[in-house]
Amino acid sequence: MSSIVSVQQNLLGQMEQAKSLAQGPMIQPAAVFDQSVGGGIGAAFEQAMRAVDTQQHVASKAMADVDSGKSDNLAGAMIESQKASVAFSALLQVRNKLTTAFDDVMRMPL
Numbered sequence: 001m002s003s004i005v006s007v008q009q010n011l012l013g014q015m016e017q018a019k020s021l022a023q024g025p026m027i028q029p030a031a032v033f034d035q036s037v038g039g040g041i042g043a044a045f046e047q048a049m050r051a052v053d054t055q056q057h058v059a060s061k062a063m064a065d066v067d068s069g070k071s072d073n074l075a076g077a078m079i080e081s082q083k084a085s086v087a088f089s090a091l092l093q094v095r096n097k098l099t100t101a102f103d104d105v106m107r108m109p110l
Contacts, residue, residue: 017073045095055087055088056084059077062080062081071098
């Protein structure tokens with residue numbers, strides 16, 4: 001009987017955690033690049049790389065905290081990990097498109 005009570009308490013705790021996550025800040029739109037900073041596309045791409053790197057570090061720290069027992073927020077750590085993975089995949093796709101565009105420009109006849 002006590003195992004049923006502990007399972008119910010565990011589920012109640014998870015529901016409270018999900019409720020607190022749902023009441024938190026909504027998904028933020030992607031950062032707009034500062035147009036006043038010089039450097040053009042290179043600076044914009046470097047800024048995007050740094051943002052993805054920061055997300056990777058945040059996800060890594062969240063997973064390490066769960067692994068070491070400092071945090072019991074497994075769902076939050078997994079969400080951070082997925083956000084970092086999606087950001088990295090998107091950055092890779094942008095890099096591939098830029099490389100293809102550069103190759104196309106280089107192949108243009110003069």
